[in-house]
Amino acid sequence: MTQLSSPQTPLRILVTGWEGGGNVPPFIAALRGLAARGHDVRLIADDSMRAEAIAAGARFQPWTRAPNRPDRSAASCFVRDRDIADPIAAFRQWCDRIFVAPPRDYALDILDALAAEPADLMIGSDLLFGGMLAAEVSRTPLVLLAANISLSPLPGHPPFGPGFQPAGNPAEQARDAEAAAVGEALWNQALPALNAARAHFGLAPLARVLDQAARAGRCLLATSPSFDFPVARMPEHIRYVGPLLEEPSWAVTSGHHAIGIDTRPRALVSFSTTHQGQDKVLRRIVAALGQLPVSAVVTLGKALEQFAIEAPDNVRILDSASHEAILPSTQVVVTHGGHGTVLRALRHGVPLVVMPMGRDQNDNAARVEYHRVGIRLAPTASPSEIARAVQDVLADASFAEQARRMAGLLAAEGSSVDRLIAEIEAFAAGHRADKPGQAA
Structure with missing residues (x-):
């Protein structure tokens, strides 16, 4: 069970978010915990998240160039899954409209926010590649927060998406390899858009979309190792912090x-x-x-x-x-x-x-x-x-x-929020130690 020591120097943290329903409460829980800890927390996200972010103790600014969902009505949803029978087609729309294809707009909004007010580190969504790009352009240390299980399969896990059980024989291993190749190809359909944005900022092209996420210093999984499949070997930069189960503000006192x-x-x-x-x-x-x-x-x-x-x-x-x-x-x-x-x-x-x-x-x-x-x-x-x-x-x-x-x-496992805070503070401290004389 994580025990937090006395707070060190407060960090200036820029959090980037987007309105996707179930991904919002974990980010609000993170904002609340970090702000209560004494860190200066700023969220740039959709206007639909404004009230909850401010109530959690964070400062807020909306996306201006990037897609911005004004509310949580069905009409404002970026992708209408309900009208798309093919899950692959739905995933491609999410990539084209939010995840990967509009990275320049997200990055420009974030870079403007950083120019107006520098940050010691960024916390971004594992699905928002424009935020990852902005961190790389600005050389701001980046922690990715996954609202659930790992998007990239952990060693010994089946690929994300189909809902397979862990492979138990060569045929199932072949099944996983084939599904992983299909998933990789789907992500990489948005690679030209991502590389065009990288070229705009003077960065070299990537061979794979997911290589952008691999450049983050940490990826924190807001799920439990007790719930997840067993992991053959945990990658060093990926850590479990546990489920961040903040209830939506509209549900807390009703019904x-x-x-x-x-x-x-x-x-x-x-x-x-x-x-x-x-x-x-x-x-x-x-x-x-x-x-x-x-x-x-x-x-x-x-x-x-x-x-x-x-x-x-x-x-x-x-x-x-x-x-x-x-x-x-x-x-x-x-x-x-x-x-x-x-x-x-x-x-x-x-x-x-x-x-x-x-x-x-x-x-x-x-x-x-x-x-x-x-x-x-x-x-x-x-x-x-x-x-x-x-x-x-x-x-x-x-x-x-x-x-x-x-x-x-x-x-x-103890408090997931405390574990998240401990990971973020340790990451910031490590970055300071690696680069003395600079901000976290």
Whole structure:
């Protein structure tokens, strides 16, 4: 368990962020912890993150050239996953619109911010390549923060995306190699745009998009080694800090007071803060829960506020609610498999039924299966299949036992925020030691 020593000289930290739903709470948690520690923290990000950043103790400035999401409505989302049936096409759109292809605009905004007010170090998203580029151009030490599992597979892990289990034989190793090659090719479709931006700033071209991320001094994973697959050998620059499970500001105080007490097993249903076309899945889940002797709570989140859905008497539909308040009395969580929802459930020792719909969700579902803390279903599962999975999780005590075991492991790891702060301060101190006479 990490114990922080007395604070050293406060750092001037520039954090770069973007509005992607589940990636926001970990960054707000990091801002809050660093500001409380006494560091001077500034966030440059989408306007939708302004209020939470300021409430966390950070100063805020918006993107001006780069894409800037003004709010969290479904209409303002950069990529409408719900309208794209092919996950590869959705990923390419994210690369083209946010991750890789507009790096010059992101970099110019960041360089303006650094020119107006220098920073000792930057903390950037592992998905925002324009931020990585700006750090390299300005020679500002860079720490990447991954809101969940590692984007680049760790030694012994399957590639990110498909939701594979670790390879156990040569055929599965070949499967992983083929999938990794496909993933690499997808990233590299945006390489011309990234190299054009690098040329604009006088930098040499890269052979691979992911080589840009490899230039960061640290990559901090906001997940738990207890939840992740076993790692054959941890790369030196990559560190686990644990899940940063700050609740969204709009959910903290809402909803749960109206739920009441029920002697039946409780199911909590949560399907993303962004719109992934989950309305049809939710209807089937509600129909499934209506068949069971349970008391269910469905939280819609920002993506589906005011979503009209008929619910049986044992299912309550809420726009939002504090999951922290509901989970202590919950026996099963039904979810798309977003990292925050999964880890929050496991922190409370609650097993899951996971129906992944893309992004990191397949890989989170694979880890749920691996640790036997829940059941994975296709998002196309019928109401009867969903009902059977919920019944199986409730009836098989081993799922709850394994979830409680995971809760104990997560608790033993200590404060994720403290571990993040310790890693950032150690990185800054190491940089000062390597380059005496300069700022951190």
